[in-house]
Amino acid sequence: TPIDYPISLDFDAENGTFEPCPQVTPRHLSDLKEMFSDQSTVAQILRENDPLIYEIRYYPFTTTKSDMALAVTRIFPGTIGNEFYMTKGHKHQREDQPEVYYCVRGEGFLLLDTLEGEFRAIPWRAGVITHIPPMWAHRVVNTGNDLLVFIGVFHLSAGHDYDIVARKGFAYRVLSRNGKPELIKQD
Ligand code: M6P
Ligand code: ZN
Numbered sequence: 323t324p325i326d327y328p329i330s331l332d333f334d335a336e337n338g339t340f341e342p343c344p345q346v347t348p349r350h351l352s353d354l355k356e357m358f359s360d361q362s363t364v365a366q367i368l369r370e371n372d373p374l375i376y377e378i379r380y381y382p383f384t385t386t387k388s389d390m391a392l393a394v395t396r397i398f399p400g401t402i403g404n405e406f407y408m409t410k411g412h413k414h415q416r417e418d419q420p421e422v423y424y425c426v427r428g429e430g431f432l433l434l435d436t437l438e439g440e441f442r443a444i445p446w447r448a449g450v451i452t453h454i455p456p457m458w459a460h461r462v463v464n465t466g467n468d469l470l471v472f473i474g475v476f477h478l479s480a481g482h483d484y485d486i487v488a489r490k491g492f493a494y495r496v497l498s499r500n501g502k503p504e505l506i507k508q509d
Contacts, residue, residue, distance in 0.1 A: 338396035338471030360403030411461030415481030428470030441493040465503040
């Protein structure tokens with residue numbers, strides 16, 4: 323239901339949580355298993371358990387005339403094989419929809435890819451704000467030993483296209499070599 327009066331949230335930047343929070347979406351390994359490069363390690367882990375990779379907290383600021391939304395994502399530290407924990411990654415279904423991402427805590431990369439030849443890996447740490455233009459797929463990778471927290475601001479009507487990312491993949495992966503992140507080109 324639309325709400326046409328101001329709403330404020332109480333945000334805990336250390337934890338990456340806010341109150342009130344109407345929706346929490348957990349993403350376990352099984353929810354993004356096809357996104358990781360080392361499929362035999364994925365299968366091996368899934369035989370034993372299904373680790374929580376990240377969590378998204380959504381707040382839809384729907385009014386009668388607008389559909390802005392906020393999402394706070396907490397990516398846990400870790401790797402699958404030698405690939406750092408990351409978001410599934412998506413492109414917006416609507417071609418006129420940008421997004422603003424703000425890294426609140428942690429370190430890693432924001433990967434941006436048109437999936438048509440243009441790619442950027444933005445080194446990310448607390449305090450970096452990035453504008454994601456329309457038509458650029460986006461994925462966040464946690465390369466630190468601690469929680470990575472970021473805020474996304476977008477329109478609900480933008481829509482999430484995960485299939486195109488699963489089909490084409492990002493141009494580079496972020497892999498751990500002796501604990502240090504390396505960008506590795508995909509073929
Ligand atoms: C940001 C926003 C959300 C998105 C979330 C996790 O908070 O872009 O819309 O759901 O990141 O990313 P993904 O949907 O790719 O798992
Ligand atoms: Zn988005």
